[in-house]
Amino acid sequence: MIRDYYAVLGIRATATSVEVRRAYQRLARQYSPDINLWDDRAGVLFTEIAEAYRVLSDPSARALYDRQASPRDAREAASAGTRASGRRGDDLTVPVELAFQQAMTGLDMELPLVRLSPCPECGATGAARGGTPVPCAHCDGLGTVWKEGPAPRSEPCPLCGGAGRRVPEACAGCRGRGVAPERRVMRLVIPAGVDTGTALRIPRAGHSGPFGGPRGDLIVITRVHEDPQVTRKGDNLHGEVTVTLVEAALGARIAVQGVDGRVELSVPAGTQSGQTFRLRGKGVPRRSGGRGDLYITVRVETPRDLDAGAQELLLELGRRLPAPPAERRTRGAS
Numbered sequence: 460m461i462r463d464y465y466a467v468l469g470i471r472a473t474a475t476s477v478e479v480r481r482a483y484q485r486l487a488r489q490y491s492p493d494i495n496l497w498d499d500r501a502g503v504l505f506t507e508i509a510e511a512y513r514v515l516s517d518p519s520a521r522a523l524y525d526r527q528a529s530p531r532d533a534r535e536a537a538s539a540g541t542r543a544s545g546r547r548g549d550d551l552t553v554p555v556e557l558a559f560q561q562a563m564t565g566l567d568m569e570l571p572l573v574r575l576s577p578c579p580e581c582g583a584t585g586a587a588r589g590g591t592p593v594p595c596a597h598c599d600g601l602g603t604v605w606k607e608g609p610a611p612r613s614e615p616c617p618l619c620g621g622a623g624r625r626v627p628e629a630c631a632g633c634r635g636r637g638v639a640p641e642r643r644v645m646r647l648v649i650p651a652g653v654d655t656g657t658a659l660r661i662p663r664a665g666h667s668g669p670f671g672g673p674r675g676d677l678i679v680i681t682r683v684h685e686d687p688q689v690t691r692k693g694d695n696l697h698g699e700v701t702v703t704l705v706e707a708a709l710g711a712r713i714a715v716q717g718v719d720g721r722v723e724l725s726v727p728a729g730t731q732s733g734q735t736f737r738l739r740g741k742g743v744p745r746r747s748g749g750r751g752d753l754y755i756t757v758r759v760e761t762p763r764d765l766d767a768g769a770q771e772l773l774l775e776l777g778r779r780l781p782a783p784p785a786e787r788r789t790r791g792a793s
Contacts, residue, residue, distance in 0.1 A: 464511035464524065465549070472525070472549050472669060473575065473636070476516065483512035522585075522635065523617060525669035548575060548638070548675040551665035555679055557649065559686035563718045563743060565651035569644045570679070575666040576641035580632035583671040587628040595619035637670040647679065652744040654691065657681045688716045694743045694751030699758055702726055707759045715755050717741045724755055732759035 465472050468482040488494075490505045514520045525546055551574050557566065577583035581590075594600030598616035606614050619625050629635025645664065653659075658680055665675030689698040700715050710728035714721045722741055735756045742751025765773070 464514055467507055467511040468515065472666070473638070474515075476518075479512065479515045483508065483516070487512075519618075523619075525636065525672075546668050546672045548666035548668035548672055550675040550678055552678045552680060554682060555647075555649070556682045556684065557653070558684055560718075561649070562653050562681065562683040563651060565744075566649040568647050568649065570647045571642070571644050572677075573640055573642050574677075575638040577667055577671065578630060578633035578637055578639040580639075581630035581637065583637040583667075584626065585630055585633065585635040585637040585670055586626040587630050590626060590628045590630075593625055593627060595625045638667050645677075649679075649681065650746055652694070652746055653681045653683065655681065655683045689753075691743060694745055695754060696742045696751065697754045697756070699756045700724065701758045701760050702730070703760055704762060707732070707757070715753075717753055718743065718750075722753070726757060730757055730759070732757065 465474070468474075468479065468486065470478055470482050474482070486508045487505065490501045490508060492502045492505055494501075514524050551572065553570065553572065555568075555570065578585075580588060595602070595616055595618055597618040598604050602616055602619060604614065604616050626635065630637075633639045647659075647661075649659070658678055661677040661679070663674045664677035667674050689696045691697075696718070698716060700713055702711065702713060706713070706726060707730045708728065710730070711726050713724045713726055715724045716722075717738070718741065722738060724736060724738065726736075733756065735754055738753040738755065740750045741753035744750050762769070
């Protein structure tokens with residue numbers, strides 16, 4: 460399997476030679492065996508980092524590496540009856556911010572992107588305008604060479620990457636890479652119920668690979684803003700509602716905020732402050748089907764600034780209500 464040397468150094472396929480060198484210097488200092496004397500894994504990582512830098516710092520070796528398709532791309536191309544001419548492009552990760560209600564109901568949006576696409580000047584060949592690819596002199600245009608050894612075998616030509624042709628002059632628009640930045644707007648459907656950190660993967664919508672290589676994937680990461688009235692916990696929503704003393708004592712029907720707007724909560728007579736009610740199927744839509752629940756906690760509001768008439772009514776009510784337990788009166792008096 461062809462190792463992704465760009466991933467080893469933590470850089471993109473479009474990185475300049477300066478960025479390649481800086482990435483290597485940073486990682487070499489971190490994983491140098493001279494520093495990590497007791498960590499055997501550091502030596503293995505350092506060897507891999509050095510090999511990635513050796514290939515990507517050499518323009519010829521890098522061009523050859525970029526023209527090589529990964530085994531997965533080769534298998535997909537073979538099943539489609541085509542030939543992969545370059546390695547797979549990088550994935551493109553794009554963050555998207557959503558209002559709470561948009562995340563609950565889903566959204567059909569237009570997403571602006573800047574991604575690498577086949578160079579329009581050279582048609583992804585990497586050759587300068589008017590330039591004509593010529594047969595590779597190393598393999599005589601065959602694309603393969605024989606490797607000597609106990610069991611001789613053929614392998615892709617190291618100079619042309621198995622293409623059988625070489626480009627004499629690089630395209631100025633893409634610096635010979637075969638890809639260039641492109642701005643476009645893509646239609647995207649955000650399903651209902653996404654949360655902060657949800658990753659939506661759209662296959663073959665990311666960066667194009669060098670020299671006609673297949674595209675990587677587009678990965679959309681959602682960030683959902685909080686709602687001032689409800690709190691999300693998994694697929695369930697939690698909120699509060701304030702009722703009057705009369706409503707709690709006699710019962711009432713209260714409108715509360717749900718995913719699809721206001722829903723009715725039946726508060727039974729004798730409800731206590733802090734009591735929680737469950738509204739089934741009124742929570743977050745699940746991508747697998749169904750919905751979570753909505754939990755509403757009732758807070759009883761004690762009236763303030765009562766006039767003389769209201770105070771008299773409460774005193775009369777207190778005389779008619781059952782007396783509190785003696786132990787509670789004792790605690791209150793102390």
